[in-house]
Amino acid sequence: MQFIIPYDGALWPLLMALLSIWLMSTVVLFVYRITFHPLARFPGPKLPAMSYANEFWFDVVRGGRYTHEILRMHEKYGPIVRINPNELHCNDPTFVDVVYALDHDHHRRRNAAMSKCFSRSRIRQIEHLIHVNAQKLCDKVLARQNSAPFAIVQAYSCFTADIISHYCFGDSDCYLDQDDWEPNFRTLVDNFERNLHIFRHIPGLATLVERIPLILTNLFSTEMKTIAINFKVSIPRRVRRAMDLSFVSVGEVPTILSALLSSNLPPSEKTLRRLTGEAVSLMGGGTESTSATLVLLTFHLLSNPNHHKRLYDEISAITTNPLQLPDWKALEKLNFFSAVILECLRLLPGVSGRSPRIATHEDLIYEGKLFSGADSLAPSFSYTVPRGFPISMSTYILHTNETIFPNAKDFVPDRWLDENGNVNRELERYLLSFSKGSRQCIGRHLALCELYVCAAAMILRVFPFLKLYQTSRVDVDYDHDELIGKPSPQSNGVRVQVLDKFREPDVKS
Ligand code: HEM
Numbered sequence: 398m399q400f401i402i403p404y405d406g407a408l409w410p411l412l413m414a415l416l417s418i419w420l421m422s423t424v425v426l427f428v429y430r431i432t433f434h435p436l437a438r439f440p441g442p443k444l445p446a447m448s449y450a451n452e453f454w455f456d457v458v459r460g461g462r463y464t465h466e467i468l469r470m471h472e473k474y475g476p477i478v479r480i481n482p483n484e485l486h487c488n489d490p491t492f493v494d495v496v497y498a499l500d501h502d503h504h505r506r507r508n509a510a511m512s513k514c515f516s517r518s519r520i521r522q523i524e525h526l527i528h529v530n531a532q533k534l535c536d537k538v539l540a541r542q543n544s545a546p547f548a549i550v551q552a553y554s555c556f557t558a559d560i561i562s563h564y565c566f567g568d569s570d571c572y573l574d575q576d577d578w579e580p581n582f583r584t585l586v587d588n589f590e591r592n593l594h595i596f597r598h599i600p601g602l603a604t605l606v607e608r609i610p611l612i613l614t615n616l617f618s619t620e621m622k623t624i625a626i627n628f629k630v631s632i633p634r635r636v637r638r639a640m641d642l643s644f645v646s647v648g649e650v651p652t653i654l655s656a657l658l659s660s661n662l663p664p665s666e667k668t669l670r671r672l673t674g675e676a677v678s679l680m681g682g683g684t685e686s687t688s689a690t691l692v693l694l695t696f697h698l699l700s701n702p703n704h705h706k707r708l709y710d711e712i713s714a715i716t717t718n719p720l721q722l723p724d725w726k727a728l729e730k731l732n733f734f735s736a737v738i739l740e741c742l743r744l745l746p747g748v749s750g751r752s753p754r755i756a757t758h759e760d761l762i763y764e765g766k767l768f769s770g771a772d773s774l775a776p777s778f779s780y781t782v783p784r785g786f787p788i789s790m791s792t793y794i795l796h797t798n799e800t801i802f803p804n805a806k807d808f809v810p811d812r813w814l815d816e817n818g819n820v821n822r823e824l825e826r827y828l829l830s831f832s833k834g835s836r837q838c839i840g841r842h843l844a845l846c847e848l849y850v851c852a853a854a855m856i857l858r859v860f861p862f863l864k865l866y867q868t869s870r871v872d873v874d875y876d877h878d879e880l881i882g883k884p885s886p887q888s889n890g891v892r893v894q895v896l897d898k899f900r901e902p903d904v905k906s
Contacts (some may be wrong), residue, residue, distance in 0.1 A: 430482045435783045441470055441479035449598070452481050456594040460886065461877035464750055464791050471794070476765045477780055484753060485788045489765050490801050490827050496754050496761075496788055497833035510660040511675070512839055514564075514653045520842040522650045523564060524725055527847055530559050531854040532720060533573045538859050542897045546866035548890035549695050551578035553688035556851060558582040561683030561843075565676055566635045567645035567652040585627050586685045590879035592624070632680070633673045640669065653679065679840075686747045686881050687844045694741045694852055696873045696891045697808045699865050704810065705856070706902040707733055712853050719857040728849040735820050736813035738848050742830040743796045744808060746875060749882030751789035752832050760784050792829045793875055793882055801827050806874070861899045866892040 427447040431437055445451040455463040467486050470478045476489040534556045555572035558581055563569035572581045596603045607628060639645060639654040646652060658667055698705040711731050715723050729735055761782040782788050797805040802812060815821045831838035868891050875882040
């Protein structure tokens with residue numbers, strides 16, 4: 398069959414014609430987006446309203462910096478702005494509950510089987526796993542007395558990876574049992590996070606990396622290759638083993654994969670591919686955010702002897718033997734301890750970028766003041782957010798709102814305590830670390846249990862031997878988004894040195 402193109406054989410005119418058509422349609426699309434598009438009347442600069450180029454520039458080229466740009470848009474245009482052709486962003490804390498009450502039926506159904514594995518009571522049943530690993534972590538850090546300084550994130554991510562791998566597959570990665578901190582799952586997560594914005598802006602890329610034969614991954618960067626090898630070989634191999642075994646448990650509790658395989662999920666949700674996807678997101682979600690929160694806690698306690706002393710005394714008061722800590726339930730009753738954990742969760746935006754939600758069945762009415770804050774005379778206005786369009790809020794922006802959290806960039810655990818010294822639960826409404834609603838973090842209870850138990854063990858057993866090494870605020874302060882909020886790319890992380898002498902935490906004036 399002959400395919401006939403009506404042109405005289407010269408390639409240039411054809412290319413020019415195609416280019417003109419593409420240019421014209423792009424111009425028409427841009428004009429539509431700022432005139433008749435359902436979001437056209439929302440405030441915001443014209444460039445992001447017309448195309449995704451702005452977001453691409455700040456996130457992909459400048460490395461996860463669109464959140465800063467969104468904050469600038471809010472300062473200029475008010476509490477609700479259009480940040481790309483199809484998405485709105487809100488910077489009004491009073492709207493949190495409305496946005497995150499939006500439900501996602503599909504997500505809820507998919508998560509039902511999984512959320513059983515992460516209920517508070519299930520986590521209490523596997524709590525011994527967390528205690529054992531916390532003590533192992535302390536032993537391993539203490540064994541490095543007078544050795545070279547190291548980045549403490551390595552230690553914490555071995556701890557979190559060992560727990561989630563054990564609970565997921567039934568056999569731990571055993572990173573805490575090896576001589577050094579590397580290799581560990583963090584290297585993979587780090588690679589993935591650094592490339593996250595590219596994956597988000599080029600949606601087919603993730604599928605391509607997943608589908609392409611392993612041999613061809615040599616064409617990609619080493620980072621992409623590591624990701625591909627893990628997603629295509631290592632994790633599927635462990636999932637297949639779990640599928641071959643009939644039942645694996647941690648004590649009395651089934652592992653996550655055993656629980657999913659024996660649940661009433663349809664067979665389409667139990668394929669090797671689906672379960673590998675779940676395992677990847679559990680390993681990723683279960684490793685990085687919790688260890689980063691522990692790093693932040695380590696930095697702030699080692700650089701604030703007053704806080705360290707207060708916490709040391711509070712935990713010691715309910716502990717007879719630091720090698721056998723009180724359980725999570727008892728630890729979370731400690732008010733100052735809880736305040737420190739909440740303050741760390743506030744300052745380290747778990748998923749720092751925006752978490753969009755879509756109202757599928759109803760329009761949302763937003764009523765706000767033109768300028769946020771206490772100015773009751775500021776002009777008020779109302780917007781109808783049309784159904785079907787994402788509206789998002791960003792953890793970092795909300796958590797640094799000066800009206801809710803005065804001196805927001807500072808580490809002030811006492812802000813979480815009321816005048817009686819009890820935790821102010823009302824303020825927790827504005828904590829978006831685990832997100833909210835049907836898409837909130839599934840591992841929330843596991844994360845909290847790990848934070849309390851590991852921090853208690855480190856505070857009593859290890860921090861009195863630890864000293865920060867060439868570390869300052871730059872190494873912890875939020876700079877840009879990867880998946881979690883990250884400090885400046887120039888940072889070497891929070892590094893510590895283990896001394897050979899136990900120093901009782903002391904109050905410095
Ligand atoms: C301090 C620790 C943690 C923080 C701050 C955190 C925060 C978050 C946030 C904000 C989300 C996104 C929700 C959204 O889509 O809007 C998320 C999702 C998720 N998290 Fe966590 N997380 C933490 C620890 C954990 C742990 C220990 C696990 C253990 C398995 C975990 C597993 C997951 C998974 C699987 C998802 C994806 C849920 C889904 O959309 O299917 N996270 N997390």
